[in-house]
Amino acid sequence: MKTVLITGANKSIGFETARQLLQKGYYVYLGSRDLEKGQKAVDQLNAEGLNNVEPIVIDVDRHESIKAAREEVGRKTQVLDVLINNAGISGSFPQTAQETDISVFKEVFETNFFGVIETTQAFLDLLKNSPEPRIVNVTSGLGSLTLHNDPTWKYYPVKGAVYTSSKASLNAFTIVLAYELRDTAFKVNAVDPGYTATDFNHHSGPGTVEDAAARLVKAATLGPDGLTGQFFSDDNAPDTGISPW
Known part of the structure; x- marks a missing residue:
């Protein structure tokens, strides 16, 4: 049975991702900053007959939490097949480049960028034990620098200086990591889930x-012939599914 760790999985897109992977036969380590919320999410999945799931406390903002999560997962398995870096925050709006306080940049980058890097590095050894x-x-269409410079793009006026910068940085990290692992069985990709109705955007998204x-x-769940080092986005690129960086 393949295993997956999903950060920020106690609600919204992360929770639904856990559900869908459970339905595909994966064993899910459901990451949540709060054990009670994580257990509540697991209980809901169990009530649906999806039992191969357990909560893992992981706060990607905290080094000790990431370390503890790695140790806990390592006691349960020596192989992690999938890591989904889903946890993220948007920061307070509006976010102007000229006036937004640096503390907001630091807070958002801590979760959306540095947290992803540290979590990925912490679990790489378990991932390397997987054959696939x-x-x-998890990025955003707003992380595309190419589209942000295109006045014809539908989201061109949406310029959140903090959130956009954090996701563009995450995209850059994805490219480099995929490059470093290009001669292995790894598939490393950035995925834009689309403008989705969640608590994240006060349920304003249409998806x-x-x-x-x-x-x-x-x-x-990409197969051996799947692409790596890509920015997948059905929203930005409905024809090809691959967004410009």
């Missing part, structure tokens, strides 16, 4: 969590 390891970094999660699941 997959890393999915569903089911469709968003399906995009993450698709990247998490």
Whole structure:
């Protein structure tokens, strides 16, 4: 049975991703900053007959929490097949480049960028034990620098200086990591779940969590011939599914 760790999985897209992977036969380590919330999410999945799941406390903002999560997962398995770096925050809005306090940048980058790097590095050894390891970094269409410089793009006026910068940085990290692992069985990709109705955006997005999660699941379950080092986005690139960086 393949195993997957999903950060920020106690609700919204992360939770639905856990559900869909459980339905595909994966064993899910459901990451949550709070054990009670994680257990509640697990209980809900259990009530649906999905039992191969357990909560893992992991706060990607805290070194000790990441270390403890790695130790806990390591006591349970020596192989992790998939890591989905889903945990993320948007920061307070509006976010102007001229006036937003540096503390907001630091807070958002701590979760969206540095947290992903540290979590990935912490679990790389377990991933390397998998015959088909997959890393999915959950990004945003707003992380495309190319599209942000295109006045014809539908989201061109949406310029959140903090969130956009954090996701563009995450995309850059994804490219480098995929390059370093290019001669291995790893598939490392950034995935835009689309503008989805969640607590993250006060349910303003038109997309569903089911469709968003399906995009993450698709990247998490890529076969040996699947692409790596890509920015998958059905929202930005409905024809090809691959967004410009």
